[in-house]
Amino acid sequence: MIKPICRMGNPVLRSAMKTLERDEMMTDGFSQILTDLKDSMKHYGGIGIAAPQIGVALKVAIIDLPEENRYGQKVNLPLTVFINPIITYLTDEKQGFWEGCLSLPGLRGYVERPSKVQVNYLDEKGNQKEILADGFLATVLQHELDHLEGVLYIDRITDRKLISYQEEYNEFIISKNLAE
Numbered sequence: 403m404i405k406p407i408c409r410m411g412n413p414v415l416r417s418a419m420k421t422l423e424r425d426e427m428m429t430d431g432f433s434q435i436l437t438d439l440k441d442s443m444k445h446y447g448g449i450g451i452a453a454p455q456i457g458v459a460l461k462v463a464i465i466d467l468p469e470e471n472r473y474g475q476k477v478n479l480p481l482t483v484f485i486n487p488i489i490t491y492l493t494d495e496k497q498g499f500w501e502g503c504l505s506l507p508g509l510r511g512y513v514e515r516p517s518k519v520q521v522n523y524l525d526e527k528g529n530q531k532e533i534l535a536d537g538f539l540a541t542v543l544q545h546e547l548d549h550l551e552g553v554l555y556i557d558r559i560t561d562r563k564l565i566s567y568q569e570e571y572n573e574f575i576i577s578k579n580l581a582e
Contacts, residue, residue, distance in 0.1 A: 404445045405438050405456035407504045414454045415505055416552045419461045421486050424528050436483060436526060439464050448504050450542055452549030455505050461486045463546040467539065477539045487523035487547050491516040492534075499541050500564075500571065501555045510571040512564035513555050515544050 408414055426432055435458055443451040443464060452463040462485050469478040498514040518536040521543055525531050535543050545555055559565060566575060 403434075403438050403441055405442045407442065407446060407455055407507075408457050410506050410554060410556070412457075412505075414457055414459055415549070415554060417454070417459060418552050419454060419459050419550045421461050422524075424524075427485060427524070427526070427528050435460070435462065436464070440481070443504075446504050450546040451504060452546050454549050454552075461550045463487070463550060465542060465546055467542060477537070477542075479533075479539060479542075482533075483526040484521065484547065485524040485526070485528075487521050487550065489544065489547050490520040490522075492518040492520055497537070497541065499538065500566075500575065501541070501545055502568070503545070503555055505549075505554065506556060508568050509556070510566045510568055510575075511556055511559045512561065513541070513545075513558045514560065515541050515558065519543055521547065 435453065438456055439451050439453065439462070442456055443466065449467050450463060450465040453460045462483070464481060464483050465479055466481040467477050467479040469476060493516055495517045496514040497517040498512055500510050501513050502510050517540055519540045521533050521535070523531050548555065556565070
């Protein structure tokens with residue numbers, strides 16, 4: 403079921419989420435949460451969504467990033483469920499991307515994040531998984547998993563001049579980069 407997206411200002415987005423126990427993951431209620439996340443992400447056009455974005459205070463996020471994506475980045479992470487993820491930063495080297503978020507509609511911001519990470523998590527069946535990521539995928543993972551700690555991408559922007567409305571981003575930043 404498609405759920406409304408919680409926007410910046412909603413306190414659920416600023417709280418640390420609850421860790422799930424394995425027996426909780428095997429319930430019909432949890433299965434419905436996963437369905438709601440998938441339906442909502444698809445409906446709103448996201449590449450990832452975290453449970454607090456639909457008002458659910460659990461450590462759960464999903465990402466679906468096909469190789470051919472609107473960001474022009476060569477990545478292929480088919481629909482993946484991250485339960486109780488733990489992120490480890492594997493480098494101090496930073497990379498920057500302009501990020502957007504379903505919870506901050508109409509805004510973009512330039513965020514620099516570590517360029518390589520490891521994420522240990524449980525999948526929807528409770529299996530222990532690990533993913534190593536660099537480049538754009540590392541950024542996407544960090545963005546979504548930040549939601550589970552009550553952090554929004556806007557909190558990570560170091561230069562406040564690099565925040566833009568989507569229309570101005572399209573007009574002044576994308577068009578400038580295409581012209582170069």
